[in-house]
Amino acid sequence: MTAAAGIDVLDATLAGHGLCLRGWVFPGGPDVAMPSGTGTASAICLVGHAGGAFWPVFEAWRITHRGIDDPLDTWSKSVITPIAETAGGEAVFPSDRPWQPFQQWAMAAEGLKPSPLGMLIHPDYGLWHGYRGAILFEKAAMARLVTGEPSPGTSLAPHPCDTCSDKPCLSACPVEAFTPAGFAVPDCRSYLKGEAGRDGCMRSGCLARDACPVGRSYRYSAGQIRFHMTAFC
Structure with missing residues (x-):
């Protein structure tokens, strides 16, 4: 199996669930942390989504899996774990301890940087994307998937926020929860629990996130x- 064929098969399998291969990183290199815990890997494949491509698949699954705690995390594991095992790798997830350095891996794989809101911003998807898991490959397993080392994710530049002079995301929050000091989580949650928050951000989404002009077609x-707003509260 060639490198291109192995990666294409993996990506096509993920695509059937509305997910995609978001990039590769190689632990031990510059700015690439090793997996937490006892796990080892020579290569890490990030799995995630752009926009809401996976949402109809997840919604159909949720109809037959009522009453499950953390349904999105449970669905992600039910999809990614068998795909990882078939490919000869080990799946890890952002929701599980020991916490894995997903943000570091994402920045290394795709050249992403944080937005003023703290979330990683993509030059095409804006703030409307995410990572549902990662597949750790050791050398022997990696050899079965690809020939040689796959190319790491393409470095993306320029950072969209560098050319955004107005920074509408910082002025849109009703309680000014986003400041240079960080994200005031208690202020945000307190607002969301009030009438204005329930009728505003809880219904239509975070106003600060929605103010970003990048990636609107992936909203x-x-x-x-x-669903995400309820999970946050």
């Missing part, structure tokens, strides 16, 4: 937005 659906 989540109303149902997906409400």
Whole structure:
């Protein structure tokens, strides 16, 4: 199996669930942390989504899996774990301890940087993307998937926020929760629990996130937005 064929098969399998291969990183290199815990890897494949491509698949699954705690994390594991095992790798997830350095891996794989809101911003997807898991490959397993080392994710530049002079995301929050000191989580959650928050951000999504002009075509659906807002509260 050639490198291109192995990666294409992996990406096509993920695509059937609305997910995609977001990039590769190689632990031990510059700015690439090793997996937490006892796990080892010679290569890490990040798995995630752009926009809400996975949402209809997840919603169909959720209809037959009512009453499950953390349904999105459970669904992600049910999809990615068998794909990882078939490819000869080990799946790890952002929701599990020991916490894995997903942000570091994402920045190394795709050249992303944080937005003023703290979330990683993509030059095409804006703030409407995410990472659902990663697949760790050791050398022997990696050899079965690809020939040689796959190319790491393409470095993306320029950082979209560098050319955004107005920074509308910072002025859109009703309680000014985003400051140079960081994200005031208690202020945000307190607002969301009030009438104005329930009728505003809880219904239509975070106003600060929504103010970003990048990646508007990838904006989540109303149902997906409400799901994430409820999970945050």
